[in-house]
Amino acid sequence: MASAVRSDHSAVVAYCHTDQRTLLKSRQQRIFRPINRNQHAQFLSHLSTTEINIARTENELEAEYSHFYSVALEFLNRFYPEKTTTVTSRDPAWMTAGLKAKLRGKNGLLRISKTIENRNKTQLQTRDGNKMEAKDIWAAVRQLTGRTFRTLKASTPKH
Numbered sequence: 001m002a003s004a005v006r007s008d009h010s011a012v013v014a015y016c017h018t019d020q021r022t023l024l025k026s027r028q029q030r031i032f033r034p035i036n037r038n039q040h041a042q043f044l045s046h047l048s049t050t051e052i053n054i055a056r057t058e059n060e061l062e063a064e065y066s067h068f069y070s071v072a073l074e075f076l077n078r079f080y081p082e083k084t085t086t087v088t089s090r091d092p093a094w095m096t097a098g099l100k101a102k103l104r105g106k107n108g109l110l111r112i113s114k115t116i117e118n119r120n121k122t123q124l125q126t127r128d129g130n131k132m133e134a135k136d137i138w139a140a141v142r143q144l145t146g147r148t149f150r151t152l153k154a155s156t157p158k159h
Helices: 037-049 058-079 097-123 134-145
Strands: 027-032 083-088
Touching: 027 097, 037 058, 083 097
Parallel strands: none
Antiparallel strands: 027 083
16 A cells, blocks of 8 residues: 555555454364265175174074174275264354265365366467467367368369
8 A cells, every 4th residue: 555654665554353253163073974876886796795694593692793793884984984074163054064075075076177177278379378270279179089180072073
């Protein structure tokens, strides 16, 4: 900003501002198990090849139950591992830990998409920053698609 006193220089104003809303925000770590179709398919495939014996006498029943429980827990942790995310008091009431993780993943995909888009834009510019001509753009498209340029032969009409 302009200096309050007569000077050839501008003035710099610095101040510290704390946002009260961030000081009052509470955070909680939430544990969840993300689930998708691939996990189901892997789990069912593994389960179809696994044999679990059932106890035949009352004495073995408790040991077999403990064994089954440990195997089931191992399957759960192997195919549906736990993830942790932070949910804050400023998140909407409908925001769950799983949904927040999905949104973060979607945002990551959007960032990747933007990076690819920017990379493609820079490839379609000449070194001096000007736009490429149509001929060069189509050459780049053919390079990406793997197609070759074919010229049509002009046929001479028969009289």
